[in-house]
Amino acid sequence: MIPAADQVEMYRLMLLIRRLEERVAEMYSEQRIGGFTHLYIGQEAVAVGAITALNHDDPVIDTYRDHGHFLARGGDPRRFMAELFGKATGICRGKGGSMHLADVERYFYGGTGIVGGSIPIAVGLALACQYRGDDRIVVCFFGDGATNQGVWHEALNFAKLWSLPVIFICENNFYGIGTDVRLSSSLSEVHKKASGYGMPGFRVDGMDVLAVRQLCEEVVKTVRGGAGPVLIEAVCYRYQGHSMTDPGRYRARAEEELWRKRDPIPRLAKSLVGDAITTDERLHEIEREIEAATEDAVAFAESSPDPSPESLYEDVHSERHPGDPHA
Amino acid sequence: MREIRYFEALNEALAEEMRRDPDVFLMGEDIGLFGGTFRVTEHLLAEFGAKRVRDTPIAEAGIVGLAIGAAMGGLRPVPELMTMNFAIVAMDQIINHAAKLRYMFGGQLRLPITLRAAGGGGTQKGAQHSHSIESWFVNSPGIRVVIPSTPSDAKGLLKTSIRSDDVVLFIEHEMLYSTKGAVPDGEHLVPLGVADVKRRGSDVTIVAWSKMVHEALRAADALAVEGIEAEVLDPRTLDPFDWEALHESVARTRRCVVAEEGWRTVGVGAEIAARLQERFFYELDAPVQRVGAVDVPTPYAKGLEQAALPHADDIVRAVLKITT
Known part of the structure; x- marks a missing residue:
């Protein structure tokens, strides 16, 4: 049984991600956010269910659809919004943007814009944990599209070969941009791919945050105990297009509506109130707090300074040499 | 001054840095039992064990990716890609990840990685095994490129590269491994960026x-x-x-x-x-x-x-x- 306080916190995190991203979509339409922006709306249960099952110092690494994981990890909404606005106060000083949120203080090693690119890096983080002999474990998020990339296979082979403490979480939302998983993968039930590496593979309803959390708690225990890597496939759905510029013509409206009926946020709200874990009143209060936090994040981002011209030359290397570009 | 061969100078540098810092470890294809295809890692498995001298699958992108993660986790990896020809297989991890992550993340990370590989041709190995492609990497900001010509420079620069907190591509040359040259006794460091x-x-x-x-x-x-x-x-x-x-x-x-x-x-x-x-x-x-x-x-x-x-x-x- 997941503690009541944890369940309420999971509700808060999912709603925070949802509301912040709704504002991100507005800000993108107003051209205050540029570049690529991939919304996580619909998939919140996966990030929240998995990340809340971890210790605070377990490394987490991600793909480009990274807003949800960053926030579920406890990332600051202000510095999140400021990064998307390209401001100096952004979590990456305005150098990364939507796809490259990282918060190393929170052991969140960020998003990569290359499909599958962070998966071998996750395995390296797990190698560092094993090398140092600490009991930390690594969680790596990616989409179904990444499981057809070469490095995915290399990484799973390494992880199992060296029995490394890493949980691979595939968020199967059925589409790699606009291509159906059945058209791109020899095994569309991604968890079955684990057997090719002799590791356990599980499938979970990624629209049910309690189910995700439950499974992750069990898996975290075995991986922390030294049982080696595990693959989890969380079946979920993104309500929006692949990115803000995707009108989503490749899928049927009826399909989208069907998944919206399974929305993880009202689903959890219903059980929280129905099982008397909390009250409707408390949930409304959380909603108001999140609305205020969202407005505050936007105001902070708007009022923050642009990055300084000198910062262009900073952060390339930790040691600078005379021949390097400078202001 | 004593004269040693280029590969021996590299071997000394690796051994010395591994003795100095327990976070330094090696990984690569045939570097352990085999001793390295160019003998650079000879005898290191015996001294440091399989935890720090790690034989890997033939998976160059994976090797570089793991090195990046290990560096994020606080270690000081020295991966070997055998040759520059195989670095081409790992280009996404080298260019899109190793060379970019620190900048993209606003300086939150240090990535102390020394990526070793042999470049060059001249031994009739054909078009896929004779690359001198250092220009590709010099054209990509975010990665240092070190390319020594003598045993002394090889040793001093490798030691400095390993101690550096940045991503270094360390390019050796297949035809230089057996060349001899004077190398100072004792601690020998050559700074980066000094001709x-x-x-x-x-x-x-x-x-x-x-x-x-x-x-x-x-x-x-x-x-x-x-x-x-x-x-x-x-x-x-x-x-x-x-x-x-x-x-x-x-x-x-x-x-x-x-x-x-x-x-x-x-x-x-x-x-x-x-x-x-x-x-x-x-x-x-x-x-x-x-x-x-x-x-x-x-x-x-x-x-x-x-x-x-x-x-x-x-x-x-x-x-x-x-x-x-």
Whole structure:
């Protein structure tokens, strides 16, 4: 049984991600956010269910659809919004943007814009944990599209070969941009791919945050105990297009509506109130707090300074040499 | 001073840095039991064990990715990619990840990675195993490029690279591994970004690195017979590049030839020539000359291969063109 306080916190995190991203979509339409922006709306249960099952110092690494994981990890909404606005106060000083949120203080090693690119890096983080002999474990998020990339296979082979403490979480939302998983993968039930590496593979309803959390708690225990890597496939759905510029013509409206009926946020709200874990009143209060936090994040981002011209030359290397570009 | 071979100097550097820092570890194909395809990691498995000398699958992108993650996790990985040809397999991890993550994350990370690989041709291994592609990496900000020509530089630069908190691509040369040279006893460090004058001269500056330093020295001997004193300047690291040393030398000699084993077109020599004309257009006595490989894939047949790769006589011809 997941503690009541944890369940309420999971509700808060999912709603925070949802509301912040709704504002991100507005800000993108107003051209205050540029570049690529991939919304996580619909998939919140996966990030929240998995990340809340971890210790605070377990490394987490991600793909480009990274807003949800960053926030579920406890990332600051202000510095999140400021990064998307390209401001100096952004979590990456305005150098990364939507796809490259990282918060190393929170052991969140960020998003990569290359499909599958962070998966071998996750395995390296797990190698560092094993090398140092600490009991930390690594969680790596990616989409179904990444499981057809070469490095995915290399990484799973390494992880199992060296029995490394890493949980691979595939968020199967059925589409790699606009291509159906059945058209791109020899095994569309991604968890079955684990057997090719002799590791356990599980499938979970990624629209049910309690189910995700439950499974992750069990898996975290075995991986922390030294049982080696595990693959989890969380079946979920993104309500929006692949990115803000995707009108989503490749899928049927009826399909989208069907998944919206399974929305993880009202689903959890219903059980929280129905099982008397909390009250409707408390949930409304959380909603108001999140609305205020969202407005505050936007105001902070708007009022923050642009990055300084000198910062262009900073952060390339930790040691600078005379021949390097400078202001 | 004692004389040791290039591969032995590299081996000493690895062993010394591993003794000094328990976070330094090696990973790569055939580096453990086999001892490294170029013997660079010989005997290290016996001394440091399989935890720190890790034989890997043949999975170059994976090797680099794991090194990045291990560095994020606080370790100091020294992955080996066997040869630069296989670095091509790992380009996404090297360029899109290792070279970019620190910048993209606003400086939140340190990535102390020294990626070793052997470059170069000249041993009839054909087009896929003869690459001198250092220019690709110099063209990509975020990664240091170190390319030593002598056992002494190899040892001192490898030790410095391993201690550096940044991503370093450390390019060795297949034909240099068995060459001998004097290496100082005891602690020997060579800083990054400091060129070395391998021969003093007043009539022309020959800029060369890796194996081409030796071709340049042979060329300088031949030119001396003709009464031309060539200075051979070895930058030793291409990123950072010691522009100051180059400027100082060319300001004296007023003539320059750049000699590289890589292809001439858009090579490192092109950048050096461009920068020199920007700065010294009116001081130069002649146009900067470039010596490099012929722009064809490297062929197998010995005669053809030698015709494709640059040699001392090509350098001599280039110098004579601007000195007589």
